[in-house]
Amino acid sequence: MIILSVESTCDETAVALVRDGREILTDQIFSQADLHAVYGGVVPEIASRSHVEVIFQLADRAIEAAGVSKRDIDAVAVSYAPGLIGAVLVGVSFAKSAASALGVPLIPVHHIRGHIAANYLAYPELEPPFLCLAISGGNTLLVHVRDYTDMRILGATRDDAAGECFDKTARVLGLGYPGGKPVDALARTGDDRRYSLPVAVIEGRPYDMSFSGLKTAVINLVHHAEQTGEELDRASLCASFQRAVSESLIPRAMAAVAETGCNVLVAAGGVAANSRIRADLEQAAQRAGIRLYVPPLRLCGDNGAMIGAQAYYEYLAGHTGGSNLNAYASMELDTGLPEVAG
Helix, strand or coil: CEEEEEECCCCEEEEEEEECCCEEEEEEEEECHHHHHCCCCCCHHHHHHHHHHHHHHHHHHHHHHHCCCHHHCCEEEEEEECCCHHHHHHHHHHHHHHHHHHCCCEEEEEHHHHHHHHHHHHCCCCCCCEEEEEECCCCEEEEEEEECCEEEEEEEECCCCHHHHHHHHHHHCCCCCCCHHHHHHHHCCCCCCCCCCCCCCCCCCCCCECCHHHHHHHHHHHHHHHHHCCCCCHHHHHHHHHHHHHHHHHHHHHHHHHHHCCCEEEEECHHHHCHHHHHHHHHHHHHHCCEEECCCHHHCCCCHHHHHHHHHHHHHCCCCECCCCCCCCCCCCCCCCCCCCC
16 A cells, blocks of 8 residues: 655655555655754744645655656545644645545544654564654653554653753754754763753653753753853753753653553654664663664654554554544644544
């Protein structure tokens, strides 16, 4: 089954063709990072307009690159939630039109389910059940993936996502946007014990997280140094920041693995590209004697292939949409919609 899949929830326009949820025929991505860098973050209106400008050409390019014809496409999938509402609407509108024109099913896919499914593309042997640490710019979740479309959230951030904190830290340090890569690079030459940064604990909710205090602590340190003329060790601040993020994520993930009885831990999302988090996950998994799957760097960020991977299993479960499919700015991972069958 060949699925044409569309992703447009933030600042990447992506169109892919995926066979049977496991094989990438092509994954075409247009990044808007340069468009938003001057503003220090994503500007929703600019993102939406850019999606409109490139999505049709990107779809044509994907079909050509895959070496298939439009008649070979068996379904169209789209990330319909969560995300910047204008950006999501562009993808949903295009996907509905494409599915109607081709006369094939339309498959709605939750964006974070797509990130989790990116691992199926890299690791053919991976199957549920497993525990997933989903960490991105807009979401930070601990998810018990009981089956391909049966997922339960065990814990989530109460405020900022981990990826958002990376971007805010990079901005206050003048490292530019997006912030994950420059923070990671600078941290490699720093002392991760130089600065004491908070790791929040949510009373009564052991798997929930909070990153707003960490973000505020970093901003206060930078502003204090500026106001007093104190020399700021930016590399060590980045290293200390990454240690605090890792110490918020890894122990909770390992505790959730133990509680669920899973012997497989999976990471997903853009922050899964961070070298400190990847290394700490690997060490923790080795100590616990469990298998760890972390997506290759090219599949950590937003892409169309991950949507096509999850769409295959949504289709098998009977989860298809119609012309009344809408876009949603927010939605729980395990929430269904009236217009989604099954």
